[in-house]
Amino acid sequence: MKKIAVIGAGLSGLTFASSLNAKAEVTVFEKSRGIGGRMATRYAEHYEFDHGAQYFTAKGEAFQNFLEPYLERGIVENWKPNLITLSKEGAKERVSNHPSYVASPRMNALAKEMAADLNLVGNTHIDKVTGVAGAWQLFDKEGSSHGTFDEVVFAIPSHQAAVLMPESFEYLEQIKHVKMDACFSLMLGFEKPLNVDFDGAFVEGSPIGWISVNSSKPERPQGFSMMVQSQNQWAETHVDEDKDKVQAMLLEEVSGLLNQDLSKADHQVLHRWLYASTSVPAEQNFFHDEKNQLACIGDWCIKGRVEAAFESGHRLAEKMRSLL
Ligand SMILES: Cc1cc2nc3c(=O)[nH]c(=O)nc-3n(C[C@H](O)[C@H](O)[C@H](O)COP(=O)(O)OP(=O)(O)OC[C@H]3O[C@@H](n4cnc5c(N)ncnc54)[C@H](O)[C@@H]3O)c2cc1C
Incomplete structure (x- = not known):
């Protein structure tokens, strides 16, 4: 062979x-x-964060067919998030035309299943x-x-x-x-759930591009966990900046967007992805x-x-x- x-x-x-x-x-x-690459999960005490891919859609037949057995076994689930678009002008409800899939109970679970019969080093x-x-x-x-x-x-x-x-x-x-761009993922864990009325927010006109309540995804631990991800272009211009400074900037921005001080989050970790998304495929x-x-x-x-x-x-x- x-x-x-x-x-x-x-x-x-x-x-x-x-x-x-x-x-x-x-x-x-x-x-x-671990395996799974950018379909990644971080654990911290009673918090868990999918700090790479947030959810995925299946628009083509080949991917839909591939996912079917994993959906049947609950390795992939339909998240059904309450999605909004958030900007300085306020929040607008957002409708998705495709199911928002996540691997379950965490994003790297699909890779683990796929690798079970492989010779992996x-x-x-x-x-x-x-x-x-x-x-x-x-x-x-x-x-x-x-x-x-x-x-x-x-x-x-x-x-x-x-x-x-x-x-x-x-x-x-x-x-x-090909050009791939960076992204900063800020992981925030809270002892008491925050009062937010969305599961996922696409953010416009801000250094932040996306905010989600990670703990609202299926089968996640109860600890209230929030994922804040930067815009890719913003990350490109701040990619070599001191991590503490980037974290402070993102914390201040997300606090402003949500009208509450998040700087006292019980758990705060920043991850830098050098090659997160693709601007020139x-x-x-x-x-x-x-x-x-x-x-x-x-x-x-x-x-x-x-x-x-x-x-x-x-x-x-x-x-x-x-x-x-
Ligand atoms: C912050 C972020 C948010 C995202 N959000 C979404 C989203 O919401 N929806 C969506 O559909 N997609 C999203 N994506 C993109 C999605 O994660 C990727 O498209 C997908 O996971 C890429 O898979 P891949 O196999 O091409 O590459 P990767 O997942 O990058 O896999 C490459 C693997 O190769 C390994 N590797 C690299 N170099 C070597 C080496 N020299 N030797 C051995 N191993 C090596 C790496 O460790 C990694 O495991 C997001 C990505 C990021 C980072």
Whole structure:
């Protein structure tokens, strides 16, 4: 069987790997302790925060079909949030035309299910890929070798893929043109529930882009937890700023928007995402250099969304299955 290495255990990498698993010998490498990439969850005492993707929609048939068994088993649930648009002028109700899905009981639960039958090597940051088609060698940051593979699939953000990718990759220049933007996620936990009349708020005209009551999602712990996420453009201009300063600025802004002082939140942690969303996508489902047996997938190929990450991994798996 063909040996394929997948670098990255986010939704795109896991979709590809689980779809080809029976047809090839697939190994997934993930640098973090946990899996799921930007479909991430942080725990803190009795609070929990989905500090990456907030919820996702399924507009295409392939993703809807993929989600069906997970919906039946309760691994994915329809959140049904009370959504609003919030600006300095006030709040307006917002209607969504598509179900707002979340993995349950936390956002990384879907990845855990998908990875159950996969050969996954965690805590392993792949730092070098050398060799030739049919004999690619992977090395981690400590210089240890992780074997030889016929083909390598890079399922990581575009900038990281461009740095790690062998120079012979036919589409290297194209992936360098993709632009991904940062985001700050401020996690706030409160001993007493706040008095807010929404579950999710799209914010306009502010450094903040989104506020949600994370604990309003299905199966979450009771501790009142709030997610505050910055606008991507604001994050780009403050990306190197001192974290305490950014946290203070976001706290002041959210307090103003909600007309209450949130600076006394019992739990306050800021996370910086360097590659959160995609402002200039590649506008194609994946890149596959058949001659060199190298490929790239990820949300950034299409759009900075969970469904796009699925679509990218799914489409490459479809093509590779036809070649095996
Ligand atoms: C703050 C934020 C809010 C978001 N909100 C939404 C939303 O509401 N709705 C929505 O649809 N989408 C949202 N998204 C986008 C969504 O999370 C992504 O589209 C999707 O999760 C991307 O999946 P992926 O597989 O392409 O990449 P990733 O999830 O980034 O997966 C890449 C994986 O590769 C690993 N990796 C990287 N380099 C290496 C290496 N060298 N060696 C080994 N492993 C490596 C990473 O640790 C990661 O696990 C949001 C993202 C963020 C950050």
